[in-house]
Amino acid sequence: MPDNLRTAVDRPDLYDPKINKSYAELATYYSALVDPARAAKPKDKPRVExxxxxxxxxxxxxxxxxxxxxxxxxxxxxxxxxxxxxxxxxxxxxxxxxxxxxxxxxxLLPLPDKPFVLARWSTAAVGPDIHIKVGRTLYSVPWKLIGRKGRRPLHRHHGPGLPRGRAGQDPRRTRPGQAHGQRRLPAG
Structure with a gap:
């Protein structure tokens, strides 16, 4: 039962609070329930405090x-x-x-074998050059996704997550801001 701190709760609500995406992923990974205390109701948590x-x-x-x-x-x-x-x-x-x-x-449930890996969330749109920009790096994506936009996780060891499990090309071989080749464009 956390407070309504901004790192955990994006929008407090008595019946349906909006939990921060990364915080919710952490709770799901460890099979925990996040039930924030009501905002401005200090008497809700006396047993914890x-x-x-x-x-x-x-x-x-x-x-x-x-x-x-x-x-x-x-x-x-x-x-x-x-x-x-x-x-x-x-x-x-x-x-x-x-x-x-x-x-x-x-x-108590046993802990998972691997520790939780925190994802960095980014909002990106696929441009006409079939790239999305996450941070300072460009990722090449399939051309069929041109014009699509979404909020996607970027894990430390993977490219950005894309619809239906597609992943961006590994950016480690390029400098920040440099685009990958055009080989994902349709022929012609």
Whole structure:
């Protein structure tokens, strides 16, 4: 349940919020549901926000970390020990770790084999020279797509996605702004 932050929610709405495309792809990849809190309704998230002062005062207070790895290792130790074993009134006096192991751990799905690759989205139109411009690079596309326009993902290792799975020519052999050959044009 995120806030209605702009990087996650493009248009807040109680029943049908418009989620940012990249954020929605990330959630879909990890089989997660994005259900943003209502805009300007701080009482919607008290259960999520309530533990933050405890984490701040118990874990962060007085500690200094020399690396991210050290911080992560100490965070795991603190979560399983200090925070996980404390008595919690909202859980009927049970410890968060025992409730997690008894109820939630069984419901978790395994992580995918490969990490999520973030796509950069771009709006492009296929010009009469059968190229689309994404960033500073021109991509050659099939001539039948001349005049078509759309918002397409550009992955780090691939060209822009096009209708029906067609992909643009690999731009790595050209300088930015340089066009590819005209071999995709129809004969004649």
């Amino acid at each position: 309530r533990p933050m002062p405890y984490v701040r005062d118990s874990f962060w207070s007085g500690r200094e970390f020399t690396s991210v790895e050290q911080m992560q290792a100490e965070g795991l130790t603190w979560s399983a020990g200090t925070a996980g074993r404390r008595q919690c009134r909202p859980l009927g006096g049970a410890s968060p770790l025992s409730v997690f192991e008894a109820v939630e751990a069984k419901a």
